[in-house]
Amino acid sequence: MTNCNLTWHDAVITKDERRSKQQHSSCTLWFTGLSGSGKSTLANALSAKLFEKGIKEYVLDGDNIRHGLNADLGFTEKDRTENIRRIGEVAKLFVDSGTIVVTAFISPFSADRDCVREQFASNEFFEIFIDCPLAECEKRDPKKLYEKARRGEIKNFTGIDSPYEPPKHPDLTIRSDRLSVEEAITEILSFLQQQQIIKEL
Template sequence: MKPSVPNQPITWHHSNLSRQERHLANGHKSCALWFTGLSGSGKSTLVFTLEKELHLRSIRSYVLDGDNIRHGLNADLGFSEQDRKENVRRIGEVSKLFVDAGLFVLSAFISPNEHDRAMVRGLFHPDDFLEVYVKCSLEECERRDPKGLYKRARSGELPNFTGISAGYDVPKRPDIVIDTERLTIEESVRLLIDQLEKRSCLTMNEKLLSP
């Protein structure tokens, strides 16, 4: 049973449906993929392309994109170190709810701090979480600069900008590395699908299918 928050009159209420029952209804298991990397590394392009591929395979999934989330759920947060930590914490908890609902959740956030990413990983069973490092050099990200953010950061218009005036902790042991300087989007998605298939994430547990 999940413990109550200290000094608060609240209690965790359990659903009448188990995750296994949700998996059976959906026809597949659930999993969280956490995409981390510099701005401009290709995270958003990758997750939305992967979402489409999963849909074609009848895998129910949803994308939590860093920019999109800041239009709503995290609209009250800035880019200070503390706000970034809270941004990651909230999305980690939301991602956990998606997995519990029996879905694939593709979360694309710079999430520059190794400790914060470890905190998110700690919310999940090891089989339910994959950290995907979207690898791309700062030079290439700055060359691409699809939103013009690096130019603004270099001019001092954007303080605390990852890679320029704020650091990025390169993942030490990511589950998957996608090098977007070397791989095309098609090759990247294929690599992700291969890894998910290898880990049996896209198939049902035979025990669950037994009468």
Template structure:
């Protein structure tokens, strides 16, 4: 634990508003949450490309990628998952401050953890996107064969099998990837962002 008595917060000479003005758009977190195999990363990447094509600066923080570096020392226990999301929240907050859109694709199974990230930023800077897909469909897709391993007992505390997933209570968006194509899902996200004047 850091001793806060020995550290000082340094305020940047360049404000978040100035960075936004330079970029020509708002900055916020697009938080994609859902079961493994629901399509979070696929959708986040497709939305990122759509934003990029409109010259909106953005970056994706993906669950697997983060565990190669920032969270490489964490496992998948409930405690480690909470710490992983805490770290991502703090990094995402920095991206918002830099004037960019940050897209995060994490199972983030616990409501409390997602709420804590929301509290890190200002109102309208956190857009929770529930990538909703039935467990049976996610398990059928199983792109990484994780469900298969979990069913065999090779992976412990796997979300949806022997660890819970708490559905978002009031997400800004619910995207049903089992009902719509990737392109249709992207349109739903972009339409919401336009309606809220975020882009």
């Protein structure tokens, strides 16, 4: 609900001015996929590569955000939706600052991801599906979460007793069970160049 006593104040420095000075555009790369699919690993590897090239970047990671900004949220469907809504708003601020922001969230529901996309201008939001079969994610299980979920110690766990809705039309799909980290990053960088977010590295 909008408070009628609030007034939007435009920034003195515009998004386009920030982009022009930095000589690259800004956008949100929304990594979605099952737990253990490699979202955080790829997000941080991409971040490191962009940083190395002098490109303004930042990673918003699901677990980290729940330690602070979203510490009050659980894992019910309602709380998951609010979790994604808040992240979308934070990502918008980063894009406005001229930053390439990489988000690593399971974000299991298509409707929630679509709602976030609608908040961005054209060519500012890209849904990247980190596609990895459930069996492989369970095999990796770096945090032993699947193991706990199978024992009933974790409720509403995506892929076990809570659904994951894969993107029907992602902007990019990365098969993390078939590509090395280096190969995946090469594909993502190539995509960013095609979208004219960054220049050729």
